[in-house]
Amino acid sequence: MWLHLFSIDLLLLFPLISGKCAWDTCAQWSNDPDTVNIHFVPHSHDDMGWLKTADDYFTGINGDNVKLHTAVYHIYTNVVTELKKNPQRKFIVCEVGFLTKWMDTADEELISDFMSFVNNGQIELVCGGWVQADEASTHYIDLVDMYTLGLRKLNKSVGGDCVKVRSAWQVDPFGHSREHSNILAMMGYESVYFAREHHKEHDLRAKNKNLQFHWYTSNENSERKITGTDFYGPRYHSPSEFDWDIRSYSNDTPPIIDNPNLEGYNVDNFRRMLELEISSRLATQSNSHLLVLMGGDFQYTNANRIFTNLDKLIKIANNITTRKVQAFYSTPACYTEALRESMHSWTNKTSDFFPYADKDNSYWTGYFTSKPAMKGLVRQSSNIINSVRQLGVFSFNKQLDEYSVKELKLEKALGLSQHHDAITGTSKETVTQDYERQLLNGWDTAESAFNDYFSNLSQNFVHTSAKFPLQTFCRNLNESQCDFTKNNQDNFTVVVYNGYSQNMKQLVRIPLYEESIGIMDNKGNELDQAWIVSTFENQQINNLNRSNNELIFVANVPANGYTTYFVEKLGKSEVPKIPTHSETKLSAKANTLSNGLITLNFDSSGFLASVTSAEGVYPLKQQFLSYNGHIPVPIGAQTSGAYVFRPQGDPKVIAKYNRVNVVFTYLEARQVFDDYLSQTIRLFPNDTKIEFEWTVGPLPTATVDGWLTSLEVITQYTVGIKSNKTFYTDANGRQMMKRIRNYAPDFEYENDEPVSGNYYPVTSSAFIEDSNIGMAVVTDRAQACGSLSDGQLEFLIHRRDYYDDGYGVSEPLNEPGKDGKGLVVRGKHWVMIGKQAKKLRPQLQLQLFHSPIVSFSTFQDLQVSTELYLTEYSGVVSLPENIHLLTLKQLDGSSVLLRLEHIYGKDEDTDLSKPVDIDPSTILKDLKVASVIETGLGANYKIADVNGKITLNPLDIRTFILTVSQ
Ligand SMILES: [Zn+2]
Structure with a gap:
């Protein structure tokens, strides 16, 4: 499948250099079943940010251990230098983000050497992505983009036929998704190598000798598969007795001394250790090919020490006489080829590798939610980059290319944030802030690009020289703050961009600092679906620039395009054109919220109790609860932290005084549960979905017996659906995975963690159903989700954990937020109940993903504006809704x-x-x-x-x- 016929014009796009790739130059292995083939695969696991930022890891400053001077720059440089010394030596390179930094920095000669090693087979490019992506909380749109960025960059900067990546190298991500592998298969990858699966599944696979298997990744395409290879261990590191890196964990591996005239000659020792290693590995294999990884985190800064010893180790292995051994340098593509040749029967897998636990009581399900603001920022950034790129195409400028557009900065920042310590929330807080800073710097460039594209497009169509009015983007709209509308004395326009390929009717909410206004569409018609409500005042968001009121209107925007609304400020004497709705407190008479299609019924304690629609009455209870995260008692107990979610005891309902304070206004019910928790439940005109928008934080600090109490907040929906232990969670926003409570499809489930062991990652939605109806919950960011009782879904929405969970980040999960008092998070779910829930779920996901992008400018006269500028545009034909x-x-x-x-x-x-x-x-x-x-x-x-x-x-x-x- 790697041979493709290229047309002449494509030779420029995909330059062909006829080289011998790694897979063309595999060492000769033996097909004699009694001969053990040892594939030594040198690699360096280089996180693009974790304990320090990606740039700091690249340059080596701010060293976590100053004396070691590890730096990705030196790793690449020194590996290239070492490869020159012995043509047998091989190395694999993963993160295109780091490779790009190195190629931007290194000497030309070194870069040229690097390229020749790719094209003589000494270097195999694996991964292909900008980073080694997380698989739980990443959205498929971002994954596809991140791989495209990396793979096309390889075409451009390295070139040749050897840049077509065959193997994914997912050695560190904390569990593995079926859809991620499905995406790999669709990109033409043959195999995925990984190290982290549930310890019980790993043990079972080792026992049954099927650490290598065929992974079928799609229900729709029964042929699509990828070769999965889990490592023998220790995870993705060199065996400790052969670990010569200066950062090695044991740090006491002596060099191999193979000159008998020197003091310390130790070849016999190494031979014995090799023999033991071979025996124990062979016990887990159904074939005679052993994969021995030589590397670890940021290894090979001193590449000479490792390669020198590895050259000798390979010689020692080939001189073993107690059994037939053939040892050599190898790569993932060669190993996959060897498996294909030697394995006559394969086991198949169709499920995924979530949730991951590396031992009892240590389920890595916390990171599905950790750092929820960062996860939300990634999702918003994704909508922005996709929208601005569309507009770039519509305003086509021949002078631009994918590497010169302004928004490339956002694309790269978004690529970076897919790293398995970025969007996961498992880096140190300063590093998370660096990811966020890079994303927001990317927003600057995307906003500037939006302005360029609006201008070009408008001038192309209206044929005037008038520049499209400069658009200002308000980033705190979700806090009811916009300095532009606050400080601007004039009338203003609201341009609403719709990145979805269907016509959009969504609510737009504008912070309103004026008393009396009118709003018109771009034809000059006054909107009939516009209203004003007071801003929900709660004490959690400390923002003095918040407006007192919000203008809310239904934006009707064509597919992949925008429209303009004109907001006029009226004089004091003019009659207000838009209704202002007052507020009503919950009482025996006022306890419902309705839009005419559905009615939400609240109980006397202020909780949502049921939904009435044309289909009937469905019970629907929604409440927030909090678990206490496990504390380190007894000493050494697994705690809840950035990676691990380990609740202690039953969850408690959050409701100060056992009653919820509820106020109704037009299409909204506003609930205050506690000083740190409030929610708006919102209905939409002519729509049956329900929006739950919560504001959580700062999570309070309390102590019990002298121990700070970690808090894990969930929102829980309970409906009368007989879901029979079964629920569905999306994989990266695409295929739905069937989940069954207290059950694992590929090993004997043990209920050591009844909550956490039943949690799964949700990127976009979860779903339950019975023979009658369904309930879909669509999320605005990645979250952990479980269904611990029939008819129930719960989502972990915020976490504050005071104790590090012992997996290396060495920091509690305690985000300070803007004012240092603790992070406040605002997020939303769309919930749909009834007979249409299953059908509408995929569309709701994309509608929420493509939330309207709103920008502002001033205007004097509507008529003049519509003559001078293109005030509405759609760049695509109407597409079917599927x-x-x-x-x-x-x-x-x-x-x-x-x-x-x-x-x-x-x-x-x-x-x-x-x-x-x-x-x-x-x-x-x-x-x-x-x-x-x-x-x-x-x-x-x-x-x-x-x-x-x-x-x-x-x-x-x-x-x-x-x-x-x-
Ligand atoms: Zn890592």
């Missing part, structure tokens, strides 16, 4: 990347699960398409020319490069 325009991005002066996806699984809906035929050249309204090719999912190699329609089957993603002219 098709999503996943990516639209300019690549260079004549080509555009287009991805289309089918968003329904094969049995999710009778109509919407059907295949769709579509012609990719007809999607863009205003760009002429001269030709289309289809590429692999990473847009890094060609599959075929496309003429006419293609078929999108359920959950297909198909990637195209369009050659365009305006």
Whole structure:
């Protein structure tokens, strides 16, 4: 599958250098079943941020151990230098983000050596992504982008046929997702290597000799599979007796002294250790190929010490006489090839590797939620980058390419944040702040790009020289703060961008500092769905610039485009045009909230109790509870921390005085549960979904018996659905994984942690159903989710843990927030109950993902504005509701990347699960398409020319490069 015929124009896109790749130069192994083949695979696990920032790891400053002077810069440099000394030596390189930093820094000669090693097989590029991604809390849109960024960068900066990555190197991520591997398979990868699976599954696989297996990754495509390889251990590190790195854990491995004339000659010792290592590994293998990893975290700064000893170790292995041994340098592609040759039967896997526990009581389910503000920021950034890139294509500027656009900074920051210590919330707080800073710096560039693109597009269509009014973006809209609308004395416009490929009708909420206003659409019509409510005042958000009121309106925005609303300030004498709604307290008479389609009924304690719709009355109880995180008592007990969630005791309902303070206003019920917890339950006009927007924090500090109490806050929905221990959670926002309480599909589940052991990652939604109805909960960021009773879903939404959980970050999970008192988080769920919940879930996910992007400018006269500027635009034709325009991005002066996806699984809906035929050249309204090719999912190699329609089957993603002219 690696041979592709290239057309002439594509030679520029995918330059071919005829080299011998790692997989062409595998060492000769023996096919004699009695001969043991030892594949030594040198690697360095280089986190792009964890205990210090990615840049600090690269340069080596702010050393975690000053004396060691480890630095990724030196690792690459020294490895290249060492590879020159012995053509047998091999090395694998993972993070394209670090490789790019090195290529931007190193001498030309070294870079040229590096490239020649890729093309003579000494270096194999693995991963292919900008980072080694987390698999639990990452969204597929971000994953696809992050791999595309990395793989295309390899094409550009290294080039040649050897840059087509074959193996994913997921050695450290904390559990593994079926959809992530599905994405790998769609990018043409053959194998995924990893180290962390549930300890019981690992032990069972080792016992049954199936650490290597075929992983079938899609219910829709029964052929799609990838070779999974779990390591023997110790995790992804060198065996401790052969660990010569200066950072090694044991740090007492002596050098091999193979000159008998020297004091300390120790070849016999090493031979004996090798023999023992071979025996114990062989006991876990059904074939004669042993994979021995030589590396670890930030290893190979002193590459000479490791390679020198490894050269000698390989010689010693080849001189073993007690059994037949063939030892050599190898790579993942070679090892996969060897497995293929030697394994005559394979076991299959169809589930995933969540949740991960490395020992009893240590379930790594906390990180599904840790640092929820960071997780929310990543999701918002993703919407922004996808939207701004679309607008870039619509305003096509031939002078730009994918590496010169301003928003590249955001794309890189977003790529970085997919790292398995970034979005996971498992880095030190200063490092998290660095990720957040980089994302927000990226927002600056994206906002600037938005302005450029609005201007170009408007000038292209209106044919005037008038520059589109400068748009200002308010980043604190969710705190009801916008300095632009506060300080601006004039009338202002609100431009609403919709990145979704369907027409959008969503609420836009604007902080309002004026008493009397009018709002019109771009045709000058006054909006009939606009209203003013007072801002929900709670004590949690300490923001003096918050407005007293909010203008809320239903924005009606075309697919992949924008529209403009005009807000006029009225004089004191003018009659207010927009209704201002007052507030009512919960009472026996006022205890419901309705939009005419559905009615929410509250009980006398202020909790939501049921929902009435045309389908009938469904009980729906929603409440917040908190678990106490486990404290380190007795000494050494597993605590709750950044990685691990380990509750202690039953959860307690959060409601100060056992009653919830509830106030109703138009389409909103506002609840205050405690000083640190409030919520708005919101309905939408002509819509049956319910929005729950909570504000949690700062989580209070209390002590019990002298120990600070860690708090883990959940929101819990209980409905009358007979879910029979079963629920579904999305994998990276795509396929739904079936989960069964107190059960693991691939090993004997033991209920040592009844809560945490039943938690799973949710990126976008969870779902329960019975034969009658379903309930879908759609999230605005990644979270942990469980269903501990039938008819119930609970989500971990915020955490404050005072005790490090012992997995290396060496810091409690105690985010200070803006004012140092503790982080306050605001987030939302969309909940849909009833017969339509299953059908609408995939669309709701994307609607929430593509929340409206709002910007502001001033205007004098509506008529003049609509004559001078393009006030509304949509760049795509109308697409069926089961098709999503996943990516639209300019690549260079004549080509555009287009991805289309089918968003329904094969049995999710009778109509919407059907295949769709579509012609990719007809999607863009205003760009002429001269030709289309289809590429692999990473847009890094060609599959075929496309003429006419293609078929999108359920959950297909198909990637195209369009050659365009305006
Ligand atoms: Zn790592």
